[in-house]
Amino acid sequence: MNASDNQQEQDGVEPNVGPIPEAAPEFHPYHHPAAGWGAAKSVTRFLLRERELVDGPRAIMKMNHEKSGFDCPGCAWPDDTKGLKLDICENGIKHVTWEMTRKRVDRTFFAEHSVSELSKWSDFALEDQGRLTEPMRYDPESDHYVPISWKDAFATVGRALRELDDPNQAAFYTSGRLGNEATFLYQLMARELGTNNLPDCSNMCHEASGRALQASLGTGKGTVDLKDWDATDALFIMGVNVASNAPRMLTALAEAYHRGAQIVHINPLVEAAATRTIIPHDIADMALFRATRTSTLNLQVRIGGDMALMRGISKAVLEQSGTDPKALDPEFIDRHTSGFEEYRDLCEATPWEEIELQSGLSRDDILKAAHVYRDADRSIVSWCLGVTQHEHGVDTVREIVNLLLLRGNLGREGAGPSPVRGHSNVQGNRTCGIDHRPSPEFLDRLAEVCKIDPPRAHGLDTIGTIQAMNRGDVKVFVGMGGNFALAAPDTPYTYEALRTCDLTVQVSTKLNRSHLVHGRQALILPCLGRTEKDHQRAGVQSTSVEDSMSMVHLSVGMKRPASSQLLSEPAIVAGMARAALPDSATPWQWYVEDYDRIRDTMAQALDGFEDFNRRVRLPLGFRIKQPARELVFDTPSSRAEFSSAPLPDVVPAPGTLALGTMRSHDQWNTTIYSDNDRYRGIKNLRTLVFMNAADMRERGIDEFDPVDITSTAKDGSTRHLNGYLAIPYDIPRGCAAGYMPEMNVLCALVDYSTQSDQPIMKHVKVTITRAT
Incomplete structure (x- = not known):
């Protein structure tokens, strides 16, 4: 029985953990490329465990094929448009094999x-x-x-x-x-x-994404496709663990890097997919163990600080426009947008000190991202639940659109907003x-x-x-x-x-x-x-x-x-x-x-x-028509709408932490394949919490110490998990992270966004103490 079960049973919740570990928990920081031989070994072990060495490979050869094939029931990343024969990923294979079991x-x-x-x-x-x-x-x-x-x-x-x-x-x-x-x-x-x-x-x-895009552009969806990803000069990847949640995106990131595109990952955790990858269907790279970088800049924003970062990039671009006439696209702004003057005034009035505080980043780091955006002729911003599962999720997505509008990154090849849907047909x-x-x-x-x-x-x-x-x-x-x-x-x-x-x-x-x-x-x-x-x-x-x-x-x-x-x-x-x-x-x-x-x-x-x-x-x-892609906006002004929301205060109160729930790598939504999380270096453990080492020292907590976690909801009620093990991790001060669904017990139903009605599962206010 895991350490968390006692408290959960007291709360009337049955144990809801993965397989009982057969060995002691281990933590070894991961330093290898995403995918590659690690993924191949993981798939082989999984096929052996499920005794699907015949039907499993047969299914893999059919998955995501245009003719007589079935669509992977995992993520919603698009199928390759260039005839790729093995448009597959580790988690997709696991998902399909899990469904095809003989049991x-x-x-x-x-x-x-x-x-x-x-x-x-x-x-x-x-x-x-x-x-x-x-x-x-x-x-x-x-x-x-x-x-x-x-x-x-x-x-x-x-x-x-x-x-x-x-x-x-x-x-x-x-x-x-x-x-x-x-x-x-x-x-x-x-x-x-x-x-x-x-x-x-x-x-x-993604309720926040739909409402934000509808308000800004008159459509609840992104406007780009894979051809745009192939043509863009800069990719901003926000709030998504690509290697686990949309692994086939790794191919697009590797190809973007090879052609010289800039790739900026924005996430509290530097995930494996934000460093290097070996694409399994690239036989030469696999044979030579040759990895490709998947980022040119990593920014570890504090949990909930994405909106402040976007505001900072916009502020920098607007400041550059005073001396650089190419920093903005005034013709696009004049012909196709509404609310620009109000947004410009808001950016000017937002102090750099506040942007740094709320984003958790230095002005220098924000300017690095701004230079990438300014120097790119065409930019795509892509995001997932790390952006949306907050009180201010709608405002954050609208801030992303604001940034794109400043340089006319909409309605042309290689540019636009690109939300990453996490489930195979949730958009459908x-x-x-x-x-x-x-x-x-x-x-x-x-x-x-x-x-x-x-x-x-x-x-x-x-x-x-x-x-x-x-x-x-x-x-x-x-x-x-x-x-x-x-x-x-x-x-x-x-x-x-x-x-x-x-x-x-x-x-x-x-x-x-x-x-x-x-x-x-x-x-x-x-x-x-x-x-x-x-x-x-x-x-x-x-x-x-x-x-x-x-x-x-x-x-x-x-x-x-x-x-x-x-x-x-x-x-x-x-x-x-x-x-x-x-x-x-x-x-x-x-x-x-x-x-x-x-x-x-x-x-x-x-x-x-x-x-x-x-x-x-x-x-x-076929592709469903996207009026906003053609610069036709179903909004009150019939234009793309700038928004002018104030920055939220996302800095945790003294003594508290902002906790985000997430999947492990060996998991798909609530389906848990094992107690391992390879890309984060975890073995035989799910009842854990990742913490900044300085936050741990401040609380007298050492690696693998059992801790008690208490969340406090808007209405003052509290929820508890006891006996979780603390893991020091490269995450900003004031932030913590752990796995859903185990940690869903900490997410109060009353804590939902007033903007999107989404549960606030990426910004839970918690205190963590060493268990007595």
């Missing part, structure tokens, strides 16, 4: 293990049991899951939804791995029922209708095409759904993929919320914590994975996904399904819809017989999906 969780397994027993298992142990094989329902008398037919399972869902006093007593959650066709049917079902309660994982990750989910705040225009078109009367009031997001479940206002929760119980903040509160429901439904491929933290009634509905063939009446079906750069392409599974009883996600949605809406005129079953029919309807209902079935079968698919 099975069937009725015999559930008969042998009660829910109470399984609740004591680690999350690694739960998922490691293998693929779910048939629908199951929770039997409260025996405390076991027992088999249920698909017909009866759908009837259970339908009855629960029909008996609600108000359709808003149901919430329909979506994970980012759901394909576009199932996404469209899922939101259609919810809206035909009469609710916009459509929380999704984007509510916890939003595009295809998963939005608790749908626009009137979207609802009008949906009503016209699908002949329904969708509700107009905004629905509940993730935070709102958890709060409503706890109040008893949401009685039915449907989770379409993911592991909601662990992904959400404030773990004990989220558990309590789920257990308050009358019915929880989880559509899943593998056993996870959300099946054990359930309502009075509970269903597990097993679905096909993306690697598996989807046979329907019209033949083998394909599904589409949208990547981080708005490219939409098809994915076709290549493997026999893990069980004959698995249904596809569209089929499961249609089954629930038919049971809940017996008088519906929507041809649910007709849609499932041939997904082309779903796509034909989507072509009529969704802007940018015109001629969907033909275009998605083009080489590389």
